[in-house]
Amino acid sequence: MNVLITVTCVSLSFSWASAEFDLAQIRLIVYQDCEKRGRQVLFDSKAIHKLDTSEPVTCKNPIVTVSFILKTADETKTPPNRSGACHIGSQAGDKDKPPSYQYTRPASDVNMIGEMMFGSVSMSYKGSTLKIHHIRSPPQLMVSKVFSTRFGSSTSGSTNTYVSCFFSSVSRLQGLTSRFQMGPHFCRSHSNPVDMPSRGHSEDGDSGIARSASLSSLLATPLPSPGSSFSSGLSSSYQRRWLRSQATSLQHGPMPRWNTEEMFNLSDESCNSNPAMIQRKKIAISIIISLPEREEENHNFQEFFFSHFPLFESHMNKLKTAIERAMIVCRRIAESSQRVQVYLCRVMEALGEFRMTVWNLYMAPRISEPVWLSMISQSTERNLLCQRFLKEMSLLMEHGAKSQFLAALLTAVLTHHLAWVSTVMPSSLPPIKSACQKPASQTVDLLAKSHPYNPLWAQLGDLYGALGSPVRVCRTVVVGRKRELVQRVLYVLSYFIRCSDLQEHVQPQGQMDNPASPCTSQTTDPTPEKTCPPKPDPLKPTACVIGTSEKALNSDLGNAIPGTSVEQNHEILLTDTNSTSPSPSSESTAVRPEFTEMGQECFGEDSDSVGGGLEHILANQSPLLHRVQFHIGSPSETANDGQAGGLTGAGCGRGLDRKLHQRLLSDIRRKESSDSALGDSDDEETSPRELYGATEQNEYELPLPSCQVESRASVNHFGHSLLGGYCPQYMPDFALHGISSDLRLKQCLMADLEHTVLHPALDEPVAEALCIVADTDRLSVQVVTSQRRVCEGGRLGRDVMVSNLVHTLITSVLQLFALNIASDFCVMHLEDRLQEVYFKSRSLAEYLRGQTRVHVKELGLALGIESSDIPLLAAVASTHSPYVAQILL
């Protein structure tokens, strides 16, 4: 027997953040910018204090939180306008009296913040604008969204106009706190909106550039099927990434993808606007986060914040919706002080919610060793990992044997978290390393290099399973009182909920010659008197030499000088050659001989002077330098490829581009004949322009600098952060996490799912949001969807039908394991069986092609597909054959 198995224990969750994160560090400001009235602060959490001082204004206060949740749940069932009214009525009579708030003196920085939110010149753009500022002192991050306001339709003959009812409430609110009002004086004189050179839609049409239409429709509609042949089976993972790179490409110009008309919605059927009174008005919401004082914590939080920005933004959108609702609701209240209280109370509650979510997102425990990611990142530990994984899965299987809990859960997870599909699609390429390990996708790798897309975004989509068609996103929540059991479930699921692993490539600390610094080695002594004329462009030819010899250098030097990048030499070359840079780095000194050799080789036998010149350029010392340098690069000597015909690149290195080489040689040649060219390059104005003309479109080629990078496993990626552990509270963001009680889940889930569809963190349209709820106490697995609101018997969602395929798959894997077959073989078998599921989905897709009705019996007889397998197989099929979804719907 293997000893190792006995040592396994359930994974310990680890805390994410290095330090406590104070909720009061998050401040909310709502500002209004009105054409006539100027800027007004509509809310500033810093200037608001709870009257009951015994309770601090944090979201830890359970009363605030719970009452808010109940309200949300209420409101989702009835139209907002009515429920809002009802709600306020009921709240007045509540036994839990809502806290009352008071404005105090506004913080001194609100003016500045207003400037930052709206800018010094207001913009005419109608859509929403996103801004992020970094405030240095005290260190803060500020995220703002600026919206145009939308008012209600003007069809009704209501006597209430929007403007009157909203402003009455706002002005009273401000009357209450007189000092709070900014007044028009704050609004700068230049309040005329700047009309930016914008690309209107008409322009799109005129130019014939079919941009938004074609691409966005591609995004929204399924791709053509890859066909029946296996040969074309590129995974939907690849397609998603490719489409993303295209959709966000600058080469297509600005291309509003979706949701551009997001506005601040103040429309309310009971309070219609008078179109004549609509003014240009913008409302901006800012979240200001105080950064930790300690440098390391500050760094960590910022890294987390920026890498997880889509989630922050999604919660900000939720906050915005709550503020909209608060404004709509409060203006129906006649009595001013009560109106203000209702408004403040609601916004504070929403802020509390936001703070808590952010806190949880940052602080909640995570699965310390997600199985899938660990397996693909560390091959040495593979056997141990496999053993532990199978052991945990066996225990789980035993635990829920009667109810088929595990089979049901895996059916649901495999159906909705679809990223596993591309990890079993057979590769067509021969394995590179060890025989039967899964290869890394080379097509995706190539794509990422030539058409960069955001790997973080790709990972987020993987985790949420957004690979099918139509796009659905899914999360899984495991509920249960037994911590160990829940953690076991989480651990096992972390094998099936998959995503790509991210590597980060960074410059090592303290690297001296940084390609980002244009003036690196020049800084020592600019000595203007001695410098060469402003634009001699001496670079071109020398740089060409470097560029072309780069490959050879790379191969030669890479070994000789470990840790030296060739481009460091290039940096030195690019610098002002007159500078008396005292210490060329040791590396460059070492590089010199080879480089010279290379240079001479390139130039052939009759270019001694140039070769010497190159050497001197590197040495940064020779007086000869001036001459040589100017010779090569004088802009008056336009390269003429034709003249170089006689000179062949006999002595060139392999990587040398012939054309360049010829140009180079011709330059040198000509220079040799016209020697005293110093003055020619002196001034661009005097240089004969005709020589360049508009016809000369060939840019000067320079080598692409690169620098040494260190690769390391990325820390702040979703694969780590969205696989949660056993959390104290339900989390709306995690792809997977566990909780002890589903109380809060039940309260929030529907609203969260709806919010996900409206404001997906994925930054692409989502057709449906789902949540798998696995209850380890009751051994039930349900799927909750944003599309079906009411379920019988007060249950959240519908039960999952166990797929026979999944059942036999788990059973046989675990039986093999029980028969003491090596665990890594068992895991390989598991992958083989998952691949079978994929193949079956191909048959199903092919079967459905052109079919209008599905004969379940026929499927079972001919294809071995049982009715219980159809949801799973259809979901899998929709990743490679989008038409499947349409047939089955």
Next chain:
Amino acid sequence: MNALVALCHFCELHGPRTLFCTEALHPPSPSPPQPGSAIPGDRDREADREGEGLTMRANSSATQRADMCEGCRSLPASHPGFVSVDSETGIRYLSHQHPRQPQLFSVVRQACVRSLSCEVCPGREGPIFFGDEQHGFVFSHTFFIKDSLARGFQRWYSIVVVAMDRIYLINSWPFLLRHLRQTIQSLQDTALKVFDNEQCVCPQRAVRMNSAFSPAVFPHQRSGNAARSLTSLTQHPNLWASLHSSFSWLLKACGSRLTEKLLEGAPTEDTLVLIERQTEQEEEMSGWEGAEGGGSNPQPSQSESVHSKDFQFDDGRQEDLLGPKFKSLRHLRQVLGANDFRQLTWHVLMGNQVIWRGADPGLIQSAFNVLKALLPVGCVRAVSYSPHYEEAYRCNFLGLSPDVPIPAHVSSSEFSMLVDVHNVERGCVNPVSDDDILSLYQFNISSANTQPTDKGPTLLNKIEVALSNGNLSVEVVSLCLLCLKEEWMNKVKVLFKFSKVDGRGKEDTQKVLALLGATGPGEEDNVRLLKFWMTGLSKLYKSHLMTSTSNTGSSAS
């Protein structure tokens, strides 16, 4: 990265101006996800852009040149710009004063104006992110550059990074901030030294204090001074080339800052075997260098199909032989009749030698092509048409010309079967369609086998159900067959691991067979099939299992 970088300047005379812009041109749609799904109109757009580009560029530079001073300019109008090519990816980094792509001109202009005269940054120097879906998204970093002749002794610049991918740009904030700070610091340091130097030579403050202020002269003076370029402020002769390099590097480094490792499934056994065969063949070929090797290739068409990879379904691909062909298993079944077909396929699946003897090599080859699909590639050894008998260990598919005798030990063996193809006497002169094989040929099937062929294997039973169901297209049947084969190959792997690698006893093996679903009716046939198919596993797979066992030690027994 799908972005561009631009250096912008707030000119004292002309307001916000774009000085220098580096954009990344990606190779045109390298490998669209699949043929035909390239973005519609992409090519048209490309063409449009070219045309538009020239005109627009000409226009813009013409209009701009009129009101441009030295401070608003980077490269002289005649300068062709810079380019750097990333040879690995084909991405070209282009730098000009303004973006070359016309649709980006206004985007950059907008970013420039917003960064220098709309958005407010506390302290005026620092990073801001702003943007919207219509104008793109911008990471901007504003900064001052010392100028002894400028108002307030400094000039205001910004570097903007523009992208359409909001999330990507925000994700990159820490990276961009870190590196743009270095760029800016380097520019500022350089300019500061120039500034100090100039102040030493001619202290401007004193000059300004002493010179009498005259409203008439002042504007003229100022405008003269306003025209200092960044090159002159830094005394960096190669400034623009260096900036081009910095910006290009930034775009590249930002785009490759994060890479993902995305796994795909291990290749199927069929793929591995084909690769192995191809390698073997290549080695053979190179061994015979120069010799006429083409004719002696046993399976030329198969090795080719490694590339096309649709070897499973290339039933239609035949040599140049004319005449009637079997098109699919279903077709073969129709021609032979259900009973004979069952017999034939049973022998194929059991690994028995299947001999076809007849005058039409094309027909026989087509039969083999169709039948081969029943087996893993590794189990197929075919001699499609031979003038003499070949032993069973050499081939399990053998085609013979009509007069070749079958050795007695073969014809009496239960491990072989013979299909004799007889030409039917053609009585009529009516042209017969190629499809109508039955009107041309007669098939006699014979075998010494006494075992029943109607019980198993399970795989065959399932295939027959699919074949007999006319509702299912040939493609569906093919996929169905592929599923079944993969399913059974996975069982083969387990059995191989269990019996050959781990060397387990009979009792345990029986358990494994049960859990694999190989027991029950037809069990004997299933086991025979599994054992035969084991011979088709790739060498790579087998050796992997063998070595991994020795590596991991005693996980079993």
